[in-house]
Amino acid sequence: MSEQDDDQREFDIKWADQAEYKEPSARARMLAARWKENPPEPVPFRGDPEHVGPRRSSWVSTVIVLGCVAAVILILGYARFQAPY
Incomplete structure (x- = not known):
């Protein structure tokens, strides 16, 4: 009996897919009604996003990164210089 149900279901799906007119989904109908009025x-x-601030130059970013790296190197060198052997 399950084979017959599968065959019937397959027939229904093929029949529905071959339909000339397909009804739009509920969301599509809702949006169409809303957009008709507004x-x-x-x-x-x-488009330009409104929440983004002005962009910095790539040189500014490069200087900031290299400055941070140099500061870390200096701090580590100073800490090693101060540590007793």
Whole structure:
């Protein structure tokens, strides 16, 4: 009996997939109704985000990183110089 149910289900899926008109999902209907009254504003592809501050130059970032590395090297060298042997 399960084989017959599988065959019937497969027939129903094929029949549904071959339908000329498919009803949109509930979300699609909801959005269509909402946009009919209040359409969304166009958004550019990769628009400028508002929460991002001004970008720094790559040289500024490089100087900051190298300065931190130099500070760590100096601190470690000073700590080793002060440690008793």
